[in-house]
Amino acid sequence: EQLRPAFVAGHSLGEFSALVVAGVLPFSDALRLVAIRGHLAATRGAQGAMAAIVGMSASDVEAAIRRALPEEGRVVVANDNGPGQVTIAGDEEGIRRVTEALAAGGARKVVPLRISAPFHFPAMGRIGDDLRSFMQTLRFREPVVPIVANISGLPHPNVSAIPDALVRHLSQRVEWLKSVRFMVERGASTFVEFGGGPVVNGLVKRIADVGLVNVTDNASVAKAIASLRAKAAAVRAR
Known part of the structure; x- marks a missing residue:
């Protein structure tokens, strides 16, 4: 029996895998x-x-950013990953000021990220x-399967x-919370x-109560297929 996803989606750079x-x-x-995207970002990007x-x-x-940094566009929400999990991007001084304000203003954790460049940030649009x-x-x-765009x-x-959309992907936020909710509202019950x-x-897991399957190597592929077929059989038997 052939297994076919209802949707595919990739988080940030993962959107290219989804393609x-x-x-x-x-x-x-x-x-x-x-590779070209990375080269452009490193040599000409923000x-x-x-x-x-x-x-x-x-x-x-976003409200905290406006209070800490009145200059619009210096720091933005880059990824809306789900309830209580957000990524911000901006110039280094702006990020320093905003993260200090967030740490003092109620954030449970503030984690600087090791990155090659600040993607999903308006200034990165210059390489578009x-x-x-x-x-x-x-x-x-x-596409042979609908791709939910970041x-x-x-x-x-x-x-x-x-x-x-891939050009705008450089400078606009990843709407992961919206993406997952869209798929769940249209019947997605298991995410691989x-x-x-x-x-x-x-x-x-933070967004929806759905089945979760992880594929990390060749051995887990067979396990994932067996799990998905069992889920499909259970649905048909209802």
Whole structure:
């Protein structure tokens, strides 16, 4: 029996993996695209820092940013990962001022992140035209499975919208909370994470009461398939 996902989604850089899974790009092209994106960010992109904020909602963090740093756009919410888990991005001095204010103002934990560049940050949009030019050399195919986009929390409406969404992905926040809620509201009951560990499923667990399956190596693939087939059989038997 063939197993087919109802949706695919990737968190931040994981959106490029989702494009491969959905058949939009072959792995080799996606790898080239990620490499070019990283090179552009390192050589022409914004400089800055990022930090994870635990124990505050995105709206509370945004309010704290406005109080600590009146200059709009210096620090923004980069990832709305779920209830009480937010990532911010900005210039280094702005991040320092905001994280100090958050630590003193109710955040349970403030964790500076080791990053190569501050993505999902407005100033990173400066490399968008170069990234778009490179994507014009690639062939994007219609997805065989709906891809829930980071920037909207909704499926890409069509394949022609995907390159523009990937450009906006540089400078707009990851709407992971909205993405998970969208999929759950439309019947998703089990989330399968492919990666080195259950990091993204840890975020999903905070958002929704759903089944979680983690695939980290070849051995876990067979275990995951067996688990998913058992779940499907249980649903059919109801």
